[in-house]
Amino acid sequence: MEKFTSHTGVGIPLRRSNVDTDQIIPAHWLKKVTRDGFEGGLFEAWRKDPEFILNKSPYDKATVLVAGPDCGTGSSREHAVWALQNYGFKVVISSRFADIFRGNSGKAGLLAAQVDDKVVERLWEYLESNPGATVSVDLEARTVKAGEGPDAIEDSFTIDDYTRWRLLEGLDDIGITLSHADAIDAYESKRPGFKPATL
Amino acid sequence: MGRTLAEKVWDDHVVRSHEGEPDLLFIDLHLIHEVTSPQAFDGLRMAGRPVRRPDLTLATEDHNIPTTDLDKPIADLVSRTQVETLRRNAEEFGVRLHPMGDIDQGIVHVVGPQLGLTQPGMTIVCGDSHTATHGAFGSIAFGIGTSEVEHVLATQTLSQAKPKMMAVEVTGELPEDSTAKDLILALIAQETTGGGQGYIVEYRGEAIRKLSMEARMTICNMSIEWGAKAGLIAPDQTTYDYLKGRPSAPTGAEWDAAVAYWDTLVSDDDAHFDKVVTIDASTVAPFVTWGTNPGQGVPLSASVPDPASFEDPIQREAAEKALTYMGLTAGTPMRDIKVDTVFVGSCTNGRIEDLRVAANIIKGRKVADDTRILVVPGSVRVRLQAEEEGLDVIFKDAGAEWRGAGCSMCLGMNPDQLAPGERSASTSNRNFEGRQGKGGRTHLVSPDVAIATGVLGHLASPADLPELAGA
Ligand code: SF4
Numbered sequence: 001m002e003k004f005t006s007h008t009g010v011g012i013p014l015r016r017s018n019v020d021t022d023q024i025i026p027a028h029w030l031k032k033v034t035r036d037g038f039e040g041g042l043f044e045a046w047r048k049d050p051e052f053i054l055n056k057s058p059y060d061k062a063t064v065l066v067a068g069p070d071c072g073t074g075s076s077r078e079h080a081v082w083a084l085q086n087y088g089f090k091v092v093i094s095s096r097f098a099d100i101f102r103g104n105s106g107k108a109g110l111l112a113a114q115v116d117d118k119v120v121e122r123l124w125e126y127l128e129s130n131p132g133a134t135v136s137v138d139l140e141a142r143t144v145k146a147g148e149g150p151d152a153i154e155d156s157f158t159i160d161d162y163t164r165w166r167l168l169e170g171l172d173d174i175g176i177t178l179s180h181a182d183a184i185d186a187y188e189s190k191r192p193g194f195k196p197a198t199l
Numbered sequence: 200m201g202r203t204l205a206e207k208v209w210d211d212h213v214v215r216s217h218e219g220e221p222d223l224l225f226i227d228l229h230l231i232h233e234v235t236s237p238q239a240f241d242g243l244r245m246a247g248r249p250v251r252r253p254d255l256t257l258a259t260e261d262h263n264i265p266t267t268d269l270d271k272p273i274a275d276l277v278s279r280t281q282v283e284t285l286r287r288n289a290e291e292f293g294v295r296l297h298p299m300g301d302i303d304q305g306i307v308h309v310v311g312p313q314l315g316l317t318q319p320g321m322t323i324v325c326g327d328s329h330t331a332t333h334g335a336f337g338s339i340a341f342g343i344g345t346s347e348v349e350h351v352l353a354t355q356t357l358s359q360a361k362p363k364m365m366a367v368e369v370t371g372e373l374p375e376d377s378t379a380k381d382l383i384l385a386l387i388a389q390e391t392t393g394g395g396q397g398y399i400v401e402y403r404g405e406a407i408r409k410l411s412m413e414a415r416m417t418i419c420n421m422s423i424e425w426g427a428k429a430g431l432i433a434p435d436q437t438t439y440d441y442l443k444g445r446p447s448a449p450t451g452a453e454w455d456a457a458v459a460y461w462d463t464l465v466s467d468d469d470a471h472f473d474k475v476v477t478i479d480a481s482t483v484a485p486f487v488t489w490g491t492n493p494g495q496g497v498p499l500s501a502s503v504p505d506p507a508s509f510e511d512p513i514q515r516e517a518a519e520k521a522l523t524y525m526g527l528t529a530g531t532p533m534r535d536i537k538v539d540t541v542f543v544g545s546c547t548n549g550r551i552e553d554l555r556v557a558a559n560i561i562k563g564r565k566v567a568d569d570t571r572i573l574v575v576p577g578s579v580r581v582r583l584q585a586e587e588e589g590l591d592v593i594f595k596d597a598g599a600e601w602r603g604a605g606c607s608m609c610l611g612m613n614p615d616q617l618a619p620g621e622r623s624a625s626t627s628n629r630n631f632e633g634r635q636g637k638g639g640r641t642h643l644v645s646p647d648v649a650i651a652t653g654v655l656g657h658l659a660s661p662a663d664l665p666e667l668a669g670a
Contacts, residue, residue, distance in 0.1 A: 103347070
């Protein structure tokens with residue numbers, strides 16, 4: 001996984017709550033057996049509408065998605081994270097993430113930055129009145145910034161320490177765990193005999 | 200201080216715990232299906248890693264499986280590739296697979312319990328968000344993403360930060376014409392789709408104790424629909440009776456040892472819950488959703504709500520969008536909503552008890568003109584059991600379609616889909632936009648409401664059905 005320290009890119013305001021993973025990538029796309037090529041299915045149903053914000057320049061170049069609360073609810077499909085990444089998104093900002101989506105993002109290297117409701121609202125307003133404006137996210141400092149002057153938006157975001165560390169270091173989870181193989185062996189040797197097995 | 204049921208199960212699975220890091224948990228059972236596993240197996244292959252514990256892993260084919268023409272190869276080429284990829288991976292990595300045509304094939308969350316693989320006090324994961332179903336046995340069971348699937352395949356563990364603990368106290372008794380599905384839909388409407396975020400929830404109280412295992416699975420299945428990490432119910436005699444004699448259940452002295460352990464799996468009286476919510480079961484009436492998330496529901500006797508009645512601006516906007524998508528007008532009595540398709544099935548309500556209830560209601564009646572009822576058993580064994588009891592004949596006589604086992608119209612990855620604008624009453628768990636087919640409109644309901652709706656052609660409960668002649 002690539003290291004993630006900071007990112008600055010065009011922001012897109014997605015004025016919706018409950019952006020569920022079925023909307024991010026519909027089920028029929030899940031038949032693919034690779035991790036790439038999902039960008040065409042990103043928000044497929046909504047993109048049918050020419051007025052949908054992602055269809056409009058310069059928002060179509062966005063790399064920072066700003067969504068309403070309960071972002072990524074529903075199905076556990078990690079394809080939702082891949083679809084966002086395949087399209088070019090590096091950061092998703094929301095006031096509340098669904099657990100599985102947040103976990104999947106951290107694993108795949110997409111930064112899920114949780115901010116206050118008010119920050120989302122201010123970013124929406126700023127990005128709507130300044131199409132193509134950028135949003136900067138600093139993972140080291142856990143800050144999100146946009147705009148300049150007296151109206152500049154600058155606030156902190158939350159992300160758990162462990163995910164932050166892994167993103168900053170670009171660490172592969174499986175490698176980390178396998179370095180504790182002794183502990184796994186020890187646990188396995190004391191599992192009770194009544195636990196079921198499939199083979 | 201005492202511990203909650205979930206904390207006990209959690210503690211018993213900690214492989215490694217370190218300040219400032221999530222716990223490394225051992226996984227007792229890893230369930231796999233064709234949709235969320237191919238990229239995980241690919242990752243293993245690329246890194247040259249084996250599956251650490253094939254003996255704790257089980258694969259089934261469910262999401263893509265057609266429910267008709269079962270003797271022919273899958274017509275949809277992409278679906279076929281995905282299923283064939285799973286078969287190749289299972290073979291290469293030595294994982295047990297129940298493929299299409301196998302007697303133990305079915306929806307992964309129906310198959311695990313049915314085989315007796317799902318037992319109390321376990322950690323169970325699957326690349327599917329409805330894994331919480333297995334929590335009905337007193338296990339910590341939750342859905343994971345594909346990277347985590349790869350992690351479990353490679354290490355049989357997962358790093359997890361310990362969620363907060365919530366108790367859902369279900370007081371009172373469910374009225375006779377209300378079901379577990381109505382209870383969970385009412386709870387989600389009360390707590391909203393984000394209410395369980397960050398929690399493992401324990402459903403408890405007299406009303407829960409009285410539920411059968413299958414009804415408990417219906418409840419736990421929908422934990423994710425209000426955002427909970429997992430949902431579970433303490434095991435008791437009902438759990439043991441369900442398990443005893445199943446193929447993978449312990450026997451003899453192992454059974455006794457297991458029961459002795461399982462008996463300890465209750466929340467201590469002085470256990471601390473970070474949050475407690477209460478719902479009075481005796482007030483739960485047949486419940487239906489009107490919107491595009493499972494929290495947008497009302498009693499069947501109510502009307503489509505007016506978006507203006509929501510104080511929270513976000514909920515108001517969500518309601519407006521939902522009504523537009525659903526083609527509904529505020530104030531319309533729910534019972535006046537005409538339905539085109541009824542789907543009885545899924546890991547929420549596709550088990551034998553559900554089919555018995557459904558058959559019992561439709562017996563001697565007919566599916567309404569312009570309406571179709573699809574009955575899709577959750578597994579091959581459920582289908583065979585139903586056929587042995589003659590339920591298939593009852594459904595067919597009434598004009599309902601009797602299908603093969605799988606996820607089917609729950610998510611419309613196979614050909615069972617709604618057409619744009621088509622409206623369904625569905626016993627599944629998600630009413631998201633397009634979930635059952637592009638432009639399809641879903642009302643989530645219990646099997647009882649589903650069948651009554653199919654007979655009358657509009658949302659209805661069995662109480663609305665005319666008496667049968669001679670009955
Ligand atoms: S029946 Fe529906 S919810 Fe259950 S596993 Fe299948 S697709 Fe998922």
